[in-house]
């Protein structure tokens with residue numbers, strides 16, 4: 268409904284943790300993220316002069332940009348937009364591309380989501396601003412379309428060739444559930460997270476440079492694998508279509524790195540539907556084993572792990588109550604997701620914190636999270 272007054276609007280937009288299905292959302296595969304109870308909050312009022320002014324409280328930075336010249340990616344003084352501001356500006360641009368009205372706002376942005384920790388703070392910002400402009404604009408989008416417009420902002424405006432998972436999870440979260448999304452058909456369903464388990468995030472606090480370019484390189488390697496496979500299997504359009512057998516018949520035709528990237532995707536596409544079926548019947552131990560398998564595949568074949576993430580996963584595996592652990596999100600630093608028996612969660616977190624400090628000298632940021640509802644207007 269259109270906001271007829273100038274009362275402030277508050278939007279909460281969650282981050283996400285992906286439980287399984289990593290790097291498959293740009294290969295037409297299945298993903299299994301949850302929206303979490305750590306979120307970006309936007310408090311905003313309509314601005315009569317049509318400008319977007321945002322104060323990023325955690326960064327103590329301000330930006331103002333004009334909705335009539337978004338293509339320039341510049342603020343009202345002609346300076347390039349700071350990185351964080353390209354997300355709301357990109358969403359405004361994408362909504363305009365689809366003929367939706369976007370109005371000026373005075374907004375304060377803050378977050379209890381750690382930034383750059385692989386928990387999709389950028390998608391949370393995108394989805395949060397889309398929900399804000401929807402509330403102000405008098406138009407309504409279904410949540411899948413809203414997520415796709417936000418993804419379009421990130422790909423075409425920000426320049427990261429990402430898939431749909433993060434924006435989808437932030438927009439469609441269901442409390443107490445993971446979200447099984449088929450990124451080809453866009454069909455999805457909530458899958459219950461077993462009540463006796465806890466999800467523990469361990470942010471390594473390590474951030475590697477060039478994450479975006481390494482991400483785009485992985486994307487290109489997957490496309491290269493598809494082109495090579497099509498010379499023998501012309502009907503495939505994405506790595507999701509390939510069986511392990513078919514992939515192995517093309518081993519000699521592929522550069523080694525391309526073969527390894529494809530092997531991760533093909534194996535991950537087999538794991539996710541199996542894992543979701545395990546959650547359906549409450550097989551948390553089986554699910555956890557698949558998380559460890561995914562980590563090994565991301566480390567050895569997709570090569571997106573790093574020493575600190577491997578240490579966190581190896582340590583977790585030795586701590587009582589741990590069912591599964593793996594890096595979550597794009598990798599190259601960031602966080603691990605751990606599935607732990609709820610009764611053991613506190614002791615697990617203490618041991619992981621101490622073990623990581625001893626092994627690396629760094630303090631990990633370790634905390635519990637719950638599956639939450641997606642982005643929403645709260646007042």
Ligand code: GLA
Pocket residue numbers: 285288289290291292293387429430431432433596597
């Ligand atoms: C990032 C991208 C997602 C997805 C993950 C890896 O978070 O934004 O689309 O590809 O990496 O699974």
